Amino acid sequence: MILAPKSKLLKQRHGDAPTIVQILPAMVRGGVERGTVEMADAIxxxxxxxxxISHGGPMVRHLDRLGATHHQLDVHTKNPFRWPQVRRQLKAILSRENADLVHIRSRVPAWIALPAAAALGIATVSTVHGRFVAMSAFKRIYNRKLxxxxxxxxISNYVKDLITSQYVGVEDRLTVVHRGVDIDLFNPGNVNQTRIxxxxxGLAIPEDVPxxxxxxxxxxWKGHRILLQALAKIKDRPFICLMxxxxxxxxxxxxxxxxxGQQLGLEGRFRLTPLIDDMAAALMVADVVAxxxxxxxxxxxxxxxxxxxxxxxxxxxxxxxxxxxxxxxxGWLAIPGDADSLAAALQAALDLGPRKRKMLAATARQHIEANFSTETMCRQTIKIYRRVLDRAAANRNAKS
Incomplete structure (x- = not known):
């Protein structure tokens, strides 16, 4: 991943490099974890x-490769009786690292980390990654901590609207920063034929089949069932579906x-595969992504x-x-929960001729480059860090 050349956007006025601590439950494979690695690089x-700081996981090696520091701590535990001990350990780490800002990426770490940060006078930022829906008074209180x-x-206007529709007093300190994609990693020009x-x-995919x-x-909830139902409606045409x-x-x-799938007459038309490491190469094979x-x-x-x-x-x-x-x-947006609408959208994508497919590819690529790159996401987040750090410094000066 290539971000903008080194800048001094985060440098403190006295010249020191501020220490930004991100806290999340674990460094397993997922969008939150990838975003954490990308932000560590940007910082x-x-x-x-x-x-x-996390409970650890396979993606810690990416932090090591960047030269970032990782501390393993049980910030993932949902047992509130363990929180005081974990909080004391966290407070010691934050003090030792001379943390200037703590970025919290999940609710359990918020319950553990916010009291520690407040006791040490450390500025805080949080990211709401998931659907913020409270079905009970208890869940409402639990969610509010973040x-x-x-x-x-x-991470989206949709999430922002969920927050502001349930909680007051947040709007003035709430910003949407869309998640980004590494446009160098996910670039058709950078995927060689050998990888494809x-x-x-590896999956023995038949040739000349969409x-x-x-x-x-x-x-x-990811929609595997309804996709099979939609595929059954277009099974008279050739395709193979890779889940x-x-x-x-x-x-x-x-x-x-x-x-x-068998009940719907799709035997041999779909495959369930494990997660793969080279998604860029996999996407090169796709005619349509659902x-x-x-x-x-x-x-x-x-x-x-x-x-x-x-x-x-x-x-x-x-x-x-x-x-x-x-x-x-x-792409196409189908009527939510409607298999017929989903089938029609899939059919429209499969019906694209070579010229229209090429035009769509160029438009889609330009759209992502302009609006949803990792660099854009990281730069917007860094600017939030800068504003929060400056505000914290001004508050300290006003009190002194």
């Missing part, structure tokens, strides 16, 4: 020190999808990655998908 490129920071970031061949041969791809975690990540699901999840989440996506990074690779995206017309997909220009 250092813009003149700061990057520290991450909004008790000096500034709050929402390795992906195709590929419909659903890259998603193995959970039903990337579905193969990692529990046996009951996998069995249910296999059974439904994101049929039945529950609105807070944003949906898959849509960004697919469009960056010049692939048409089909999603339901709700949630964050509506903010990144331009209906009829870079």
């Amino acid at each position: 250092q490129k813009h003149g700061g020190r990057a520290v991450v 909004l008790k920071t000096d500034h709050v970031i929402a 061949v390795n992906f195709v041969e 590929v419909i791809m659903l890259p998603a975690r193995a959970t039903m 990337i990540g579905a193969g990692d699901g529990k046996p009951a999840f996998v069995s249910e999808l296999v059974r439904l 994101m049929p989440s039945i529950t609105p996506e807070p944003f949906g990074r898959v849509a960004l990655e697919a469009q960056a690779m010049g692939r048409p995206v089909v999603a339901f017309d709700h949630g964050g998908a509506t903010e990144s997909i331009r209906h009829g220009e870079t």
